[in-house]
Amino acid sequence: MGYMFDWSVIYDNIDLFVKGAYLSLKISAFALLLSIPIGIILGLGRVSRNKFISWLAAAYVEVFRGVPLLVLLLWIYFVLGSMLKLGSYLSAILGLALFAGAFIAEIVRAGIQSVPRGQMEAARSSGMTYVQAMRLIILPQAFRKILPPMASQFIILIKDSSLVSVIGVMDLTLYGRNIVTTSLRSLEVWSFIALIYFVITFTLSQIIRFFEKKYKVAE
Amino acid sequence: MISIKSVSKSYGSKIVLDNINLEVPKSQIYALIGPSGAGKSTLIRSINALESIQEGEILVKGVSVHSKQTNINQLRTNIGFVFQSFNLYPHLTALQNVTYAPIHVKKMRSHDAETKGKALLASLGLEEKCNEYPGQLSGGQQQRVAIARALAMEPQLMLFDEPTSALDPEMIKEVLDSIRKLALTGMTMVVVTHEMGFAREICDKIVFMAEGKIVETAHPEQFFSNPQTERAKDFLAKVINH
Numbered sequence: 001m002g003y004m005f006d007w008s009v010i011y012d013n014i015d016l017f018v019k020g021a022y023l024s025l026k027i028s029a030f031a032l033l034l035s036i037p038i039g040i041i042l043g044l045g046r047v048s049r050n051k052f053i054s055w056l057a058a059a060y061v062e063v064f065r066g067v068p069l070l071v072l073l074l075w076i077y078f079v080l081g082s083m084l085k086l087g088s089y090l091s092a093i094l095g096l097a098l099f100a101g102a103f104i105a106e107i108v109r110a111g112i113q114s115v116p117r118g119q120m121e122a123a124r125s126s127g128m129t130y131v132q133a134m135r136l137i138i139l140p141q142a143f144r145k146i147l148p149p150m151a152s153q154f155i156i157l158i159k160d161s162s163l164v165s166v167i168g169v170m171d172l173t174l175y176g177r178n179i180v181t182t183s184l185r186s187l188e189v190w191s192f193i194a195l196i197y198f199v200i201t202f203t204l205s206q207i208i209r210f211f212e213k214k215y216k217v218a219e
Numbered sequence: 220m221i222s223i224k225s226v227s228k229s230y231g232s233k234i235v236l237d238n239i240n241l242e243v244p245k246s247q248i249y250a251l252i253g254p255s256g257a258g259k260s261t262l263i264r265s266i267n268a269l270e271s272i273q274e275g276e277i278l279v280k281g282v283s284v285h286s287k288q289t290n291i292n293q294l295r296t297n298i299g300f301v302f303q304s305f306n307l308y309p310h311l312t313a314l315q316n317v318t319y320a321p322i323h324v325k326k327m328r329s330h331d332a333e334t335k336g337k338a339l340l341a342s343l344g345l346e347e348k349c350n351e352y353p354g355q356l357s358g359g360q361q362q363r364v365a366i367a368r369a370l371a372m373e374p375q376l377m378l379f380d381e382p383t384s385a386l387d388p389e390m391i392k393e394v395l396d397s398i399r400k401l402a403l404t405g406m407t408m409v410v411v412t413h414e415m416g417f418a419r420e421i422c423d424k425i426v427f428m429a430e431g432k433i434v435e436t437a438h439p440e441q442f443f444s445n446p447q448t449e450r451a452k453d454f455l456a457k458v459i460n461h
Contacts, residue, residue, distance in 0.1 A: 118306035121269055122365075126320035126372060127296035136323060140310050 009185040010192050013175075020175035021196050027089070027171065028158045031096035035157065038097060039104025044134070046109040057105065064102035070163055072099055077167040092164035092171075100157045107149045111142035144215050151208040155201045162197070172196060220245045220376055220407045221266060226275035228261065235261050236272065237431040246405045250418035250439075253428035254454060259411045262428070263380050266409065267298045279376065296324060299369030303381040305361045307353040313340060313364045314349040317371045325372065332371070339367040343397050359390030363397050370401075377401065379410040415458060419443050427451050 010017070045057030064072070073095040081091040115138050123133035165174035176193045180186050221243040228236040235258045243249050251259040264270040266277055268284050268291050277284040282294055307316050317336040321327040327335075340349055343363045353361055362382060369377060379398065383391040395417050402408065402421045412418055418425060418439060425442040427435040427450075435448045446452050 116306075118302060118304055119308065122300075122302065122306035122308070122368075124292075125267055125269060125295055125298070125300040126368070127292045127324040128320065129292055132323055136319060137308055141308075144310065 003187070005188065006185060007188055009179065009183045009188050013179050013183075016175045016179060017172070017192070017196065020170065020172035021200075023170060024158075024161050024172040025200065027092050027096065027164060027169065028161045030093045031100065031161070032154055032157055034093065034097035035100035035104055038101030039108055042101060042105030043108025043112065046105060047112050061102045061105050064098055065106075069095070069099050069160055070166060073163060073167055088164075088168045091167060092161075092169045096157060096161060096164070099160070100153060103153050103156075104150065107146050107153060108142065110149075111146035112138055114145050115141045144212075147208060147212045147215070151205050154204055154208070158201050158204065159197060220247075220280060221409070222278040223262075223266075224276045224278070226262075226265065226272050226277060228265070228270070228272050228274075234431050236265070239275070239431075239433055241426060241433060241436070243407065243409060245407050247423045248402055248408045248410065248421055249424045249426055250422040251409065251411045251426050251428060252413070252415070252418060252454075253434075256430075257428040258431040259428050260380055263378050263409055263411050266378055267295055267300055269300070292324070296320075296372050297375050299366075299372060299374035299377040301362070301365050301369055301377070301379045301382050303384050305353070305358070305365045305385070307361055307365055307368070309353050312350050312352055313345065313356065313367075316353070316364055317368045320368070321371050336367070336371055339370055340364070342400075343367050344393070357390060358386045359393045362386065362390075362394045366394075366397055366401070375407065377406055377408045379408065379412070381411050381413070383412070383414060413458070415443070415455075427454070429454070 042057045042060055045053045046061070048054045048057070067075075073092065076086075076095045076098075077088060077091040080086065080094075081088075086094065112134075119137055119141065120133055123137040124130070128136065161171060162173040165171055165177070168174075172193060176189050180189050183189065221241070223239050223241040226236055226239040227234070237258075239258075239262060241249075251263060253259055261270050265272050266279065266284065272285055276286075279294060279298065282289055284291070284294065307313075308319070311319065314333065314336050317339060318329065318332040321332040321335070322329050337346070337349055340346060343366060345360060345363055345367070348356060348360060348364070353364070356364065366382075382398065383394050386394060391414065395414065398408075398410070398417075399421055410418070410422070420439075422439055425435075425437055425439050426433055427437075427442065427446075427448075429450050435442065435446065435451045437447065442451070443455065446455055
């Protein structure tokens with residue numbers, strides 16, 4: 001037990017940690033904002049009565065859920081990214097969003113299917129179109145039920161963002177690796193980075209818990 | 220108001236509606252009664268196309284309900300439907316339940332819809348309950364909100380699918396009283412019900428169904444005192460002497 005802690009590595013490099021954390025947050029935030037519409041559209045596609053649309057949505061979910069995120073990021077960066085000149089930053093956001101979108105689609109589908117059939121029948125029998133009934137009656141109820149699994153998914157997305165360092169994005173994890181290389185202080189650096197990720201995800205889960213309470217209805 | 224012509228429907232080899240013919244004139248109240256599995260719910264649900272049919276045709280005010288050319292959403296605004304399990308929207312207040320379709324389907328101004336909605340709820344004895352959520356209401360109150368919700372669209376026809384079957388006995392009366400009041404306004408109604416006393420009292424015709432067929436159609440007095448078919452006699456003996 002002769003290890004001598006030296007936390008000065010943290011103070012000395014605090015600007016790099018902040019820069020890395022900021023970039024990780026930014027990538028996660030953009031990926032999250034993009035993954036929500038992807039997930040909702042695919043989730044609606046999964047419950048569509050149009051066989052082709054529901055098949056297409058199911059195929060997307062199976063493919064993007066079935067490929068490891070690391071491989072997906074590399075594929076997007078080296079194949080799609082080099083064709084479309086996306087760069088590492090956009091490739092990272094796109095990869096994370098497409099990947100999370102597949103999981104969010106399943107959450108949205110389960111949420112929609114958990115709303116009793118009578119709700120759609122009541123809405124349709126009052127003259128609402130399918131789209132109106134979805135928007136005004138089904139989705140608001142599904143939304144309340146999917147908040148907890150959505151929170152988990154968002155947290156997974158933030159943690160998964162640490163993988164984007166493999167395509168050269170200077171995120172928190174990559175800064176950490178560089179600092180360790182020069183300082184040889186793995187314990188202090190990785191502990192501090194773990195703490196930063198935890199603070200970010202814990203804050204997010206508290207925000208979502210607040211919304212859960214706010215939208216809770218008596219049933 | 221409603222014409223049902225040679226309507227049939229089956230699930231695989233099971234026939235649920237077997238060549239149904241029925242005319243419901245304007246301002247008349249028809250009760251659909253019969254044992255469970257007779258096809259009563261399927262028939263009433265097919266009148267506003269909640270259920271599809273395989274053969275025949277149903278016309279409401281001369282418009283073919285199941286035709287692809289029909290704007291079903293437009294037609295449904297003329298047909299109020301009340302469900303056995305209420306199906307109120309749990310995330311909306313009683314008043315919002317009533318005003319949503321007028322606002323979003325009929326594009327009524329929300330202020331007007333609310334004024335009208337409050338008046339409707341008040342007429343059903345629910346003026347105090349406007350801002351409560353369905354989960355805070357009793358079954359009888361929920362079903363009355365559901366009736367108000369259907370009436371808010373100013374339908375010309377009301378369909379009731381076992382409106383009191385999910386209610387505790389002491390709440391049945393308040394819902395039946397609401398339907399009685401509605402009967403006095405001259406509303407055309409079709410009611411699937413197991414409440415024989417109610418059917419006898421307010422209905423113009425009793426339609427008795429069994430095994431997907433209409434077995435007997437008669438005036439309530441005649442039907443209950445002197446049923447013509449063996450099947451109806453058997454059914455009445457079972458439901459009345461228990």
